[in-house]
Amino acid sequence: MLLETIGFAVIGIAVAFGATRALADRLPSPLLVSGTGACAALLGGWVARTVFGAGHAPITFALAAAVSVALVTLLIKPKGRARPPAGAGPARA
Numbered sequence: 001m002l003l004e005t006i007g008f009a010v011i012g013i014a015v016a017f018g019a020t021r022a023l024a025d026r027l028p029s030p031l032l033v034s035g036t037g038a039c040a041a042l043l044g045g046w047v048a049r050t051v052f053g054a055g056h057a058p059i060t061f062a063l064a065a066a067v068s069v070a071l072v073t074l075l076i077k078p079k080g081r082a083r084p085p086a087g088a089g090p091a092r093a
Contacts, residue, residue, distance in 0.1 A: 011041045040072065
């Protein structure tokens with residue numbers, strides 16, 4: 001169990017590192033991305049281990065990575081210029 005937990009954290013940090021390298025201009029601070037990746041992988045691994053049991057390590061690690069990727073992608077800022085809020089009228093000069 002301890003080695004799986006360390007493995008989940010390593011997967012999450014690896015996902016965060018890859019995302020930070022590929023999308024550095026569209027992500028917030030690398031510390032936030034790393035923390036999100038590691039925590040998401042730990043959560044995903046825990047849920048997968050609870051559902052599938054102790055004997056299914058490959059699928060548990062795959063699901064931990066999938067949850068980590070899913071939550072890290074939520075941190076990506078949209079590309080392009082910012083839109084005005086929906087309720088805002090035209091700008092007045």
